Amino acid sequence: MEKQRIRLTVNGEERECLAPVHHTLLEVLREDLGLMGTKHGCELGECGTCTVLVDGKPILSCLTLPIECEGREVRTVEGLAGAELDPLQRAFAELGAAQCGYCTPGFLLTAESLLEQNATPSRQQIAEALAGNLCRCTGYLKIFEAVELASARMRGEDPPSPVDTPVEVIRG
Amino acid sequence: MAEAPRTDLDVIGKSLLKVDAAAKVAGQTVFADDLVLPRMLFAKLLRSPHPHACIQRVDVSKAAALPGVHATLVGAELPIPFGILPVSQDEHALCIDKVRFVGDPVAAVAAADEETAEAACRLIEVEYAVLTPSMSIDEALANEGARIHDYGPRGNVHKEVSYDFGDVELGFAEADHIREDTFFFEGNTHLPMEQHAAVAACGPDGKLTLWSSTQTPHYVHRALAKVLELPPSQIRVIACPNGGGFGGKSDPFSHELVVSRLSQKTGRPVKITLTREEVFYCHRGRHPVKMWVRTGLKRDGTITAMHFRTALDGGAYGSYGVASLYYTGALQTVTYRIARYKFEGVRVFTNKPPCGPKRGHGTPQPRYALECHIDKFCADLGLDPGEWRLRNALKPYSVAANHMYVRTIGLEKCLETVMERSAFRAKRGRLGPGHGIGIAASSYLTGAGLPIYWNAMPQSGVQLKVDRGGGVTVFCGSTDIGQGSDSVLAYVVAEELGIRVEDIRVVTADTDLTPVDLGSYSSRVTLMTGNAAIQASRKLRALILGAAAKKLDAPVARLRAAGCRIWDTAEPAKAMTFTEAAVLAESEHGTLGAVGSYKPPKAVARWKGSGVGPTPTYSYSASVVELSVDRETGIVRVDKVWIAHDVGKALNPMLVLGQIEGSVYMGLGEALMEEQVFRKGLHKIPSMLDYKSPTTLEMPPVESIMIETLDPEGPYGAKECGQGPLLPVIPAVANAVHDALGIRIDETPITPEKIVAALEGRYRAPQMPRFRYPETVKVEPLDPASLPAPAAQEVTR
Numbered sequence: 001m002e003k004q005r006i007r008l009t010v011n012g013e014e015r016e017c018l019a020p021v022h023h024t025l026l027e028v029l030r031e032d033l034g035l036m037g038t039k040h041g042c043e044l045g046e047c048g049t050c051t052v053l054v055d056g057k058p059i060l061s062c063l064t065l066p067i068e069c070e071g072r073e074v075r076t077v078e079g080l081a082g083a084e085l086d087p088l089q090r091a092f093a094e095l096g097a098a099q100c101g102y103c104t105p106g107f108l109l110t111a112e113s114l115l116e117q118n119a120t121p122s123r124q125q126i127a128e129a130l131a132g133n134l135c136r137c138t139g140y141l142k143i144f145e146a147v148e149l150a151s152a153r154m155r156g157e158d159p160p161s162p163v164d165t166p167v168e169v170i171r172g
Numbered sequence: 173m174a175e176a177p178r179t180d181l182d183v184i185g186k187s188l189l190k191v192d193a194a195a196k197v198a199g200q201t202v203f204a205d206d207l208v209l210p211r212m213l214f215a216k217l218l219r220s221p222h223p224h225a226c227i228q229r230v231d232v233s234k235a236a237a238l239p240g241v242h243a244t245l246v247g248a249e250l251p252i253p254f255g256i257l258p259v260s261q262d263e264h265a266l267c268i269d270k271v272r273f274v275g276d277p278v279a280a281v282a283a284a285d286e287e288t289a290e291a292a293c294r295l296i297e298v299e300y301a302v303l304t305p306s307m308s309i310d311e312a313l314a315n316e317g318a319r320i321h322d323y324g325p326r327g328n329v330h331k332e333v334s335y336d337f338g339d340v341e342l343g344f345a346e347a348d349h350i351r352e353d354t355f356f357f358e359g360n361t362h363l364p365m366e367q368h369a370a371v372a373a374c375g376p377d378g379k380l381t382l383w384s385s386t387q388t389p390h391y392v393h394r395a396l397a398k399v400l401e402l403p404p405s406q407i408r409v410i411a412c413p414n415g416g417g418f419g420g421k422s423d424p425f426s427h428e429l430v431v432s433r434l435s436q437k438t439g440r441p442v443k444i445t446l447t448r449e450e451v452f453y454c455h456r457g458r459h460p461v462k463m464w465v466r467t468g469l470k471r472d473g474t475i476t477a478m479h480f481r482t483a484l485d486g487g488a489y490g491s492y493g494v495a496s497l498y499y500t501g502a503l504q505t506v507t508y509r510i511a512r513y514k515f516e517g518v519r520v521f522t523n524k525p526p527c528g529p530k531r532g533h534g535t536p537q538p539r540y541a542l543e544c545h546i547d548k549f550c551a552d553l554g555l556d557p558g559e560w561r562l563r564n565a566l567k568p569y570s571v572a573a574n575h576m577y578v579r580t581i582g583l584e585k586c587l588e589t590v591m592e593r594s595a596f597r598a599k600r601g602r603l604g605p606g607h608g609i610g611i612a613a614s615s616y617l618t619g620a621g622l623p624i625y626w627n628a629m630p631q632s633g634v635q636l637k638v639d640r641g642g643g644v645t646v647f648c649g650s651t652d653i654g655q656g657s658d659s660v661l662a663y664v665v666a667e668e669l670g671i672r673v674e675d676i677r678v679v680t681a682d683t684d685l686t687p688v689d690l691g692s693y694s695s696r697v698t699l700m701t702g703n704a705a706i707q708a709s710r711k712l713r714a715l716i717l718g719a720a721a722k723k724l725d726a727p728v729a730r731l732r733a734a735g736c737r738i739w740d741t742a743e744p745a746k747a748m749t750f751t752e753a754a755v756l757a758e759s760e761h762g763t764l765g766a767v768g769s770y771k772p773p774k775a776v777a778r779w780k781g782s783g784v785g786p787t788p789t790y791s792y793s794a795s796v797v798e799l800s801v802d803r804e805t806g807i808v809r810v811d812k813v814w815i816a817h818d819v820g821k822a823l824n825p826m827l828v829l830g831q832i833e834g835s836v837y838m839g840l841g842e843a844l845m846e847e848q849v850f851r852k853g854l855h856k857i858p859s860m861l862d863y864k865s866p867t868t869l870e871m872p873p874v875e876s877i878m879i880e881t882l883d884p885e886g887p888y889g890a891k892e893c894g895q896g897p898l899l900p901v902i903p904a905v906a907n908a909v910h911d912a913l914g915i916r917i918d919e920t921p922i923t924p925e926k927i928v929a930a931l932e933g934r935y936r937a938p939q940m941p942r943f944r945y946p947e948t949v950k951v952e953p954l955d956p957a958s959l960p961a962p963a964a965q966e967v968t969r
Contacts (some may be wrong), residue, residue, distance in 0.1 A: 002288070020287075036206040037199025039415070041365045046860035049365055057774040077199035085197060092194035096830040100654025101196030102203065102365040102415030120532045127868040134860065136365055137654050139837030140871045142830055163187050166827035170589060172582030172818055172879035 001166065006066045010035065025069060026050045026061035029076060037077035037105050041134065048133030051106035052076050058110045058132075074078030077105035087153045088112055091146040094162045099137035107133050111147045119155055121147070182734050184888050187826035190659040191678055192413070192652065204369035204385040204412040209441035213242050215431050216289035216444070218279040219294050219453065220271035223305035223523035223853035224320065227269055227278065227298060234295040235281055242289035243437040244296075245280040250433055250796040254395045256388075256423045256528075258625050260330075260490025262321055265399055265429035271300070272320055272488035273523050274854055275453025277426045282442050284565045289589070305523040305853050309462060309485045309941045312520040319523040320488060325946075330486050330519045331494050333501070333781060334948040337573045338512035340468075343477025347468025351549045351677040354464045356919035356938035357537035359485065360846040361457035362530050363865055366415020369445040370428045372435035380436065381408045387651050388691030391624065393683045395424035396432055411630045411681035414692075417653035418838070419529035421695045421745050423456050423491055438743060452858035456528030457848060459496055459519075460485040461537040464940045465545050473555050473564065477512040478506055478573075482538060483941050484519040484527070491528035493519050495624075495784050499534025502785035504542050506574035506615045507583060507792070508564040513573035516945040524850055529693060530897050531838055535616065536902060540920065543612035543903030547910065557907070558591050558600070558611050561794075565613075575777035575954055580881035580891075581819025586794035587613055589816040589877050594796040600911060606801050607811075608912025612903035613794040616896030618820075618886065619696025621775045621786030630769035632700035633877045634708045635686030636665065638716075638764040642736070642751030644669060644676050649689035650701045653683040655894050656827045657697045663823060664702050664887060668709030669716070670733025671750050687767065690875040695892030698823065701790055702887030707768030715764060719756035720748055773885065776959060779951045788885040791892045792818040793834070795900035798906045803931060806924030808844055808909065810872040813901065817876070820891030831893040832876040839901030841866045845921050 003018045006028060017032040026043070029035045029052070038061060045063040052061045053075040080086045085093065088108050098104040107130060114121055114129040120152035121129070126147045127140070135143065145162075152159050194648040195201045232244040246270035279296050283289035306312035306320065306328060316327035324330045344350060365484050370384040374752065380402065386392050389411040397404040414421055433440040468477040482500040487494045501515030532539075550557040565583045572578060591597060591611070599609045623631055635647040644664050654657040662676040679685055689701055714728075717738065721728040724741035724747070732808050739747035756766050775786035795815040801808050813836050822828040845864040849856045857863045876897075882889030902920060910916055915930040919938050929935040 036202070039199075039203070039366070040205075041367065042860045044448065046448075047365065055251070080412055085194065089194075089197035092197045093189050094707050096190065096193075096656075096826045098193065098196040099656075099834065100365070100414060100416045101192070101201050102654075104196055105199040108197065121622070127871070130868045132867075134365065134865065134867065136363055136418065136838070136865070137834050138830060139833040139835075139874065140868045141833045141874060144868075162826060163189065164367060165187070167187060167829065167878070167882050169822055169825065169878045170585060170816075172580075172585035172881040 007070055008066060008074055009050065010074045011076060019066065025064040025066045026143060028066045033125050035076050035078055039102050039105060048110065049103050049106045051109050051133065053109050053113055056113060057114060058113045075109065077108055080108060087145065087150040091150040094148045095142045097138060097142040097146040103133060104136045107135065107143055115151050115154060119151060121151060181667060183663050183673060184823050187824055188663065188673060190656050190827065191662045192658060200414050203366055203415050204371060204383055205445045206763060207371045207375055207383055209371065212441040212443055213282040213284065213438060214286045214289050215280055215282045215434055215442050216286065216293050217427060217430065220267065220274060220276040220278055221272055222300050223274050223307065224303040225271050225300035226303060227267060227271060228301055229299040230279055231297040232279055235292035236666040238288065238292045238295060240284040241281055241292045242435050243282045243631055245433055247278065250399055250429060252399045252401065254399050254424055255490050256391060256492055256624060257490060257494055259494055262374060262490045265426050265433065273333060273525050275450065275525060276488065280430045280434065282438055300739050307522060307524065307850055307853060309483050309520050312522045313941055313943055319525060328521045330490060330521050332518040332946045333497065334516040334945050335779065335781065336514040336948045336950050337955065340477040340479050340512045340514040343512035344468040348471045348477045349469045349553060350466065351552055352466040353545045353548060354918065354938050355541035355544065357461045357540055358920050359458050359460035359527060359740065360842050360849040361452060361455055361848050362420030363417035363860065363863065364416030364420055366419060367427040367446045367448055367451050368421060368425065368427065370431050371441060371443040372431040373441040374435040374439060375911040379406050380432055381410065382428060382432055383410045383412050384413050385421055386411045386416060387421045387693055388665055389651060389681050389683055390649060390688050390690055392424045392428055396429065399429050400432060402600065408684040409807055411651040411741055414651065414653035417692060418531045419533060419693065420454065420456055422529055422691065425454060433865060448860060449858040450740065453525050454853055455525035456491050457486065458530040459527040459534065459537065461500060462938060462940050463538060463541040465541055466904040467545065469549060471552065471553065473553060473560050475510045476510065478504065478510050479514040479942065480538065481945065482517040482882050485522050486519045487522055487524045487526040489526040490700065491526045493527065496529065498781055498784035500538050502574065503535050503615055504538055505574045506578050506790055507566060507613055509566055510573045514948065516698060518943055518945065523853065532616065532898050533694065536842065536899050539614045539899045540902045540906065543900065543904050544918065547907045558587065558596055561613050562587050571776060571954060571959060574785065575779065575782060576785050577776040577960065579885060580820065580883040581792055582879040582881040583613060583792040583794065585879045586792050586816035586818055589879065590794045590796045593875060593877065594798065594814040596796050602701055606912055607802055608910065609796060609798045610904045610907025610911055611796050612900040612907060614896065614899035615790045616892060616899060617694055617787035618699045618791055618892040619772060619787055620694040621772045622783045623690055630771045631696065631769065632689040632704045633769045634701060634704040635687050635767045636708045636712050636765060637755050638712065640755060640758065642675060644671065645679060646676060646705065647679045647686045648701050649686045650694045650697050653692045655692065655725050655831060657692060657701065659703050660823060661697050661701055664705040669713055669750065671736050675736065695895045698890055698892065699886050703770040704768040704892060706887055708766045711766035711768065712764065712782045715761055716753045716757045719760050720753040723748065723756055778956065779808040789820065789883040789891050791896040793896045793900050795904045797901065797904040799905065799908045799912065799929060800911045806927035808922065810840060812872055813874045815874065815876050815897055816879055817893055817897045818879040818881050818891065819893045820886045821880050821889035822878045823888060823890050825878060828878055828893045829876050832897045833874055835895065835897035836874050836901050837866060837871060839898040840905065842920060843902040843905035843922060845923065847921050882956060
């Protein structure tokens with residue numbers, strides 16, 4: 001199998017590997033660079049699960065060749081958190097927006113890109129931005145709420161944490 | 173539970189983070205395909221291109237000779253059949269004589285990489301003698317001679333049942349009005365985001381470890397032992413966190429057996445990850461079901477008799493199908509009062525991917541039919557469908573017509589709540605053309621009363637270990653598929669021991685390390701593992717509090733444990749930390765540990781077949797759906813969903829809401845777009861693009877309300893919430909479409925094409941297959957003396 005040298009900047013680090021010429025960015029990230037946070041749901045560009053950011057824009061890593069990304073900035077879910085979770089990750093955790101967690105990295109990166117462009121997205125704008133990402137667990141609602149919560153915090157607002165917010169229950 | 177109830181709860185009832193939340197949002201949860209072992213090989217399966225054929229020859233010699241190939245495998249090497257149910261051991265790791273659907277696995281290869289394994293599969297020569305395929309219930313019944321399996325009563329009938337409870341003919345004779353309807357529920361699939369994956373590693377000592385995306389590691393353990401002919405002690409199954417299950421990872425699968433055998437053959441770890449197309453072939457999803465229901469009613473709407481018939485398209489193998497069949501008749505009776513009930517059902521084999529359990533297992537189809545049928549007979553009698561449901565709701569501690577024993581019921585409260593919140597009474601029939609509102613209600617199990625294979629052992633076990641630093645480890649066989657079962661274990665133990673959730677480590681789903689829990693299916697996990705964890709925790713607490721009581725010189729009954737501290741409630745200055753108390757207890761008793769287990773109460777029902785339906789307690793749901801329909805295009809836009817769910821007790825309200833919202837979403841998909849359809853023997857749409865599922869843009873606002881009935885069987889009163897809330901959504905959509913347009917689409921999904929056809933008078937209603945059901949078993953009435961005394965005392969904690 002013919003292999004080529006690939007040089008990528010991933011999460012701010014210079015990385016280099018040898019990979020078969022036809023391998024996708026998804027395969028190189030997972031198999032050659034050990035970045036298992038990027039998941040796959042179809043490998044046909046249908047589900048958004050493998051979304052990563054290239055120069056800040058969400059792309060489907062299963063449809064991208066790594067050579068196209070040379071000289072550009074690739075960001076995966078591993079690049080979101082430092083010592084602490086970033087605001088989107090924190091909001092997803094607090095709201096239970098990650099149930100099985102498999103689609104979560106793709107949603108986080110798509111939402112990250114949205115919030116970089118639009119600090120005050122409406123519910124409709126959030127839904128439109130995330131329309132290419134499928135989730136089978138949540139019904140998307142907790143994901144919408146998490147993006148809203150994170151955007152409020154990123155604007156410097158201090159909404160109460162969902163953990164401390166009482167939820168209505170009715171005695172039957 | 174014997175211990176005096178406590179009214180103050182520190183952990184339970186709070187919207188705490190899941191124990192695995194941080195790992196999940198950081199992308200660090202290790203799913204099966206994320207595992208990489210040294211010297212690992214990759215496997216691929218060669219699958220049948222024919223829906224029905226005899227295998228005449230399989231030749232793997234060219235594949236075996238391909239450089240990079242380490243082993244091949246054919247069906248004859250693993251001749252022992254398996255299947256999830258003891259009565260349907262009809263699958264093989266790889267087909268031996270016959271293939272039964274496009275996608276049935278025939279041979280396998282292990283190679284240095286996936287591409288080599290794929291290339292090797294293309295070199296395998298298989299000669300087939302093509303047989304007549306049966307692609308529908310009607311075809312399968314007509315093709316009696318082209319049997320798909322050589323078991324079952326005859327032809328392609330897998331299983332047929334007929335039971336009469338209380339003589340329905342008498343009930344129909346008493347009726348003022350009789351109505352009959354026929355419905356069809358199309359099959360659909362789970363579509364978990366994670367494709368199934370498995371890694372097997374056979375060590376030099378011959379011991380085998382399998383990591384798999386499975387909801388049921390215990391059953392996979394049993395199947396591996398059987399098919400590989402290895403003692404179970406030589407096999408360890410670890411269920412990785414599942415990237416979504418919904419029932420689709422509940423069967424032991426061909427690929428799990430194949431990588432295990434390939435690892436034995438090569439002495440190296442072997443991984444397989446299914447492609448998305450293969451996930452469609454694994455399936456085990458919603459059965460397509462044709463249904464006919466006949467109901468006799470008094471003028472006031474009292475049901476005098478109900479006769480329900482189902483015909484299930486089972487696909488190529490048994491899977492959970494016998495249980496699915498019974499489920500299509502089991503739970504119609506536990507929502508509304510039905511004086512007499514008759515159920516007839518049949519499951520047929522067809523040459524399609526096997527059907528099995530999907531969220532709601534066998535009950536969404538009849539629930540859809542029943543709730544649409546109710547709206548229709550209410551219209552006949554001039555009754556309001558919301559009021560009818562309220563008036564006829566079953567009362568707590570009832571025994572249903574088919575002997576199912578019901579404990580607490582929040583059904584009326586669910587109905588009242590959604591009607592009030594949605595202004596259902598004011599809106600129904602008054603939203604104007606193209607706009608409609610519909611209602612439906614439902615019930616579901618909180619765990620099946622009986623295990624899949626008969627045994628008298630507990631269905632769930634928990635073991636606790638205390639570290640000298642005060643940390644507690646919980647061991648349990650349960651499998652987290654995203655619903656939060658690991659977190660529930662931690663919450664319960666933290667609550668009982670008075671420590672923080674952060675001080676607990678949870679070890680689950682590992683047949684070497686954890687006591688058996690049967691798996692994540694039938695909405696059993698929170699109730700069963702929760703009760704087992706309470707039992708184990710209380711044993712441990714008794715040791716720790718006993719040691720603390722001696723030291724503090726205070727009676728145990730006066731001690732309170734919370735916030736990692738233990739103190740005398742009469743003299744709060746007398747206190748110590750949990751860790752100090754644990755050290756005292758270990759000093760006194762030796763190594764600290766405790767076990768707990770749970771087994772459901774004995775069912776009231778005793779008739780043959782009544783193993784399906786009983787549960788420790790039923791959950792209840794009601795939903796109202798408001799929607800708009802474009803008359804030109806037939807496109808339905810759901811404007812809002814209201815749903816109330818009797819969850820018994822919300823152990824973590826945020827997680828319960830997540831389950832309710834996810835159920836609503838999946839119900840909407842099934843109601844409006846999801847369908848698994850076939851053309852000329854082929855799956856028409858084995859991809860996520862063509863298999864339509866709701867995106868963010870189709871998801872309406874949902875108002876979810878939790879109803880708490882504090883069931884005495886549930887931990888702290890809890891019932892299930894992961895499956896039940898799906899059930900009312902589908903018929904509520906159908907009833908709303910009728911309210912909007914005045915038309916009935918008596919099948920799912922309710923697609924734009926069908927709506928336009930109905931508006932133009934071209935819609936053809938579904939019909940039952942021509943089938944003679946077996947002779948009816950008349951079930952003897954229950955002896956009133958055998959009924960349990962209503963367990964009227966309420967759980968107060």
